[in-house]
Amino acid sequence: FLDTDVAAESTSFATSQVQLQAGISVLAQANLLPQNLLKLIG
Known part of the structure; x- marks a missing residue:
């Protein structure tokens, strides 16, 4: 039983x-979106 619990x-x-x-990667990419948009606009 112990082995199956550990598994x-x-x-x-x-x-x-x-x-x-x-x-975390989704949040990181979402965090980058506004910066990239500003670069495109600017």
């Missing part, structure tokens, strides 16, 4: 890490 926990941890990284 399940590490899987869910990996999944949440991936989601976190994806969220």
